[in-house]
Amino acid sequence: MSSTWVSLGSDLVTYGACALCDVPAADAELRRVEVWRDSLWRLTTSIGPGDPTPGFSYLEPLRHIRYVQELDGREAATFGPVLARCAAALKQATTAELVYVYIFGGGIPHLHVHLAPHVAGDALNESMLRGELEERPLPSGAVAFVSKDFPEVPEEELASVASRVRELLN
Ligand SMILES: [Zn+2]
Known part of the structure; x- marks a missing residue:
């Protein structure tokens, strides 16, 4: 080649x-x-x-x-x-x-x-996470998925990343 x-x-x-x-x-x-x-x-x-x-x-x-x-x-x-x-x-x-x-x-x-x-019920799912998942229903009826096997990222870090992305794009 x-x-x-x-x-x-x-x-x-x-x-x-x-x-x-x-x-x-x-x-x-x-x-x-x-x-x-x-x-x-x-x-x-x-x-x-x-x-x-x-x-x-x-x-x-x-x-x-x-x-x-x-x-x-x-x-x-x-x-x-x-x-x-x-x-x-x-x-x-x-x-x-x-x-x-x-x-x-x-x-x-x-x-x-x-x-x-x-189609509903087939082999595919919406999971993007590894580990055992916990379902957290939201008021709208949507469901948030959280992995029980990985620590949650601190909210300050999540907000900081969102701010950096905003700065890069605006
Ligand atoms: Zn290529």
């Missing part, structure tokens, strides 16, 4: 070593087929076996962009419309009630958005 150094912002990454840039190998390994692409993005859908729900899909930029915070240029400008269009098609194709969207980033450093069509 050839290896090309590509500058992305201030960092250098090994383009040729990226598991998702090698499209045929990635699709074969992840057992997925390409169902759509344009000049910037591609959507692939899992064909299993072993999937607990139908229609699990991946949206990825063709260009090697590592993380969502590094989106720029035309991918940044088109991300919202492309994501909405893909999610709408997946919802319609599966008759799901909604489509969960997850971006993690700790595995393969090539941006990939997981789209998971969901």
